[in-house]
Each structure stands twice: as structure tokens, then as C-alpha cells.
Amino acid sequence: MPDPSHAVDPVQLGAYFALVEVSALLQHGIEQQLREDGDLTFVRFQVLMRLDQTATGSHRMTDLADAIVYSRSGLTYQVGLLEKAGLVTRAPSPDDERGVAVTITDAGRALIARVLPGHEEVVSDLLFEPLSRDDARTLAGLLTPVRDHMRAAPPRSAAPRRRSPRS
Amino acid sequence: MPDPSHAVDPVQLGAYFALVEVSALLQHGIEQQLREDGDLTFVRFQVLMRLDQTATGSHRMTDLADAIVYSRSGLTYQVGLLEKAGLVTRAPSPDDERGVAVTITDAGRALIARVLPGHEEVVSDLLFEPLSRDDARTLAGLLTPVRDHMRAAPPRSAAPRRRSPRS
DNA sequence: TATTGTTATACTCTATAACTATA
DNA sequence: TATAGTTATAGAGTATAACAATA
Numbered sequence: 001m002p003d004p005s006h007a008v009d010p011v012q013l014g015a016y017f018a019l020v021e022v023s024a025l026l027q028h029g030i031e032q033q034l035r036e037d038g039d040l041t042f043v044r045f046q047v048l049m050r051l052d053q054t055a056t057g058s059h060r061m062t063d064l065a066d067a068i069v070y071s072r073s074g075l076t077y078q079v080g081l082l083e084k085a086g087l088v089t090r091a092p093s094p095d096d097e098r099g100v101a102v103t104i105t106d107a108g109r110a111l112i113a114r115v116l117p118g119h120e121e122v123v124s125d126l127l128f129e130p131l132s133r134d135d136a137r138t139l140a141g142l143l144t145p146v147r148d149h150m151r152a153a154p155p156r157s158a159a160p161r162r163r164s165p166r167s
Numbered sequence: 168m169p170d171p172s173h174a175v176d177p178v179q180l181g182a183y184f185a186l187v188e189v190s191a192l193l194q195h196g197i198e199q200q201l202r203e204d205g206d207l208t209f210v211r212f213q214v215l216m217r218l219d220q221t222a223t224g225s226h227r228m229t230d231l232a233d234a235i236v237y238s239r240s241g242l243t244y245q246v247g248l249l250e251k252a253g254l255v256t257r258a259p260s261p262d263d264e265r266g267v268a269v270t271i272t273d274a275g276r277a278l279i280a281r282v283l284p285g286h287e288e289v290v291s292d293l294l295f296e297p298l299s300r301d302d303a304r305t306l307a308g309l310l311t312p313v314r315d316h317m318r319a320a321p322p323r324s325a326a327p328r329r330r331s332p333r334s
Numbered sequence: 335t336a337t338t339g340t341t342a343t344a345c346t347c348t349a350t351a352a353c354t355a356t357a
Numbered sequence: 358t359a360t361a362g363t364t365a366t367a368g369a370g371t372a373t374a375a376c377a378a379t380a
Contacts, residue, residue: 018310023190024236025317069191098338130316143185149297150192
């Protein structure tokens, strides 16, 4: 008989499908708002957001790539666009000369400030309208450990260990 | 003062961030498995899955596009690839001559059968490992109404009604 | 040697709008 | 007139691997 630890029961399947659909629909709504309000894609918004949230306004490329779950070369491309648009600057990392510190500019902060209200509105209307405060707390309580678990097993390294040794 | 109905409190923000991260990490893991086990992308897998799940093995283009949250022209492209690969066929809809019925082939069903075990394993290991059965039920119970709510307000039509009339 | 980040090439996918055909 | 689906063109994004520089 098949290993039951990998079977996905109907309830799990429903949760999985709902998750996939919800994130696709949410992403759609978000991208539309960001495009209209600030000519931003979701990826570039996330980069700016991460930078905006730090006191220094800086992050290293690798940290950013990891944070937003993006390839390095892809991030180089996206940050290149942000730099061209004057929303971030790049400079060698002070502590590690190999690294690059990406820093948000005033224009970048201004852009975030401009799109944030609309962003919150979309998230609020789309995601949280049908959820009570307690629901939101419960949702966070469920998804946070999942995220931590996924982060603990980085998808990039750790070659897919399919077909675990039958114990 | 700003309309509080659109404010996103810290708990909601945490839930939102966790959701975005979880779906990105999950999608990554899934795409990797599908590529390795069946040379499939997630989009094309979803199309095949939807078809495989019906008795007839058929769906109309529009229904498919709506189900997987995809643009019509994009779906035409993806289904074109699936057809080239012999995984689906296309034929005029019997009832509505404008429509196109996409049907999964035996090869398509075989491919799904081949990748499904690995797919379930990834979903199980990544998403459900840290969740109890009750947790999964709770998660489904939260996300299902959210999905229904998002579906009720299609992102395509219904122009973004920002700045609701102050009531 | 390992890591950081960039680059180059080729490729995949997407966006937009125009277009055909049927309802 | 409205809807279903396709197409064309152009552009955006991605993957892969090779590369330079620092640790």
C-alpha cells in the first residue's frame, strides 16, 4: 500500500486548491492596482516595500532575492529597472566587498507612499472583507508556521529527496 | 481621519505577508517537481488537472481560463502547446459553435497519473507537514469564503472602485 | 574553493488590440 | 450587438551557464 503520510485527503485538497486560487486572484487584483496607481509590478513593489521597511532603506541583493523568493539573475534585472527609474541606488556593500547594497531613494519612498493606500484597500477588500479579526488571527497563526517550515527547507538547495528510504 | 474600513492592522498584515510567501514558496516547489517528473509547468498542469477531473475530460476555453485565473489569449497559447504535445485535443463545442471544447487525451491522463504522486508529496511535505488535520480543515474553512468572495467580484470587469463615496 | 552578483543568449510568456465567426 | 476564441506583433521576463571579483 502507498505511504499514507503523503496522501492528500479531500479536506487538504480543498485547502490547497483554495489557497492557489486565492493567491492567484489576490495577485491579479494587486497587480492591477499597482499598475494603475504607480506603474509598478508586484515584484518591484515587493522590493521597494522591503527596502522601505528598514531604517537604512538598504538590503543586500541576496537577502532581497531570498525575501521575495526570486532568482538572483532575475533580481538583478528587476533592480536594474528600479535603478533606471531612480527608485533605488546600488553601491558596494561596506562590510563585504562582494555584496551590493540596494538602497531606496526618496522617489522610491514617495512612490510607495503613493501606492500604499490603494494597496491596503485592495488587500482589505479582497482578502479580509469576508474574514473577522479573529479569522485573520487564525489565518496568520496557520500560515506563519507553514512559511517557517517552507523556509527551513529551502527549495533551491536540498535536492528533491523523492522516494524516501522505506523505513 | 482615514477611513478605518480599509486600514490593514498588524495581524492582517502578517496574514497577508505569510499568504504571499507561502504561495510563492509552494509554487516554486511545485514547479520544480512538475518539471522534473513530467516536463510540465504549473499552468499546464492545472489545465490538465481540471480536464482530468471531469467525466468527459472536456472543458470550454472560457471555463478553463476562468478556473485557473488566466487570460484568454494566454490560455490559447498554453492549450496550443498542450495540443502540440498530444496531451489535449480541440474541437468545436457541440452546443455552441463559437466555443471550443478542449479534451484531455489518453497521453494527457497518463502524464497526470505520472506526476500526481510526486505532486501530492510536495504539497503534503511543504504545505501540510506543519498542519494537523483540524488545521487543514480550519484553513479550508477560512480560504473558501475568501475565494468565493473574490470570485463574486471578478477582477476583470467591475472597474476598480477606489475612493468609495463617503457614507 | 565558495560566494556575490552580473552578464549574455536564447527562449518563454504576456499584453494589447484587431479580427473571425457564431449567438 | 455581444460573446468565444484566435492571431499578430512587440515587448517583458526567465533560465542557464559562464564570468569577474572578493572571501
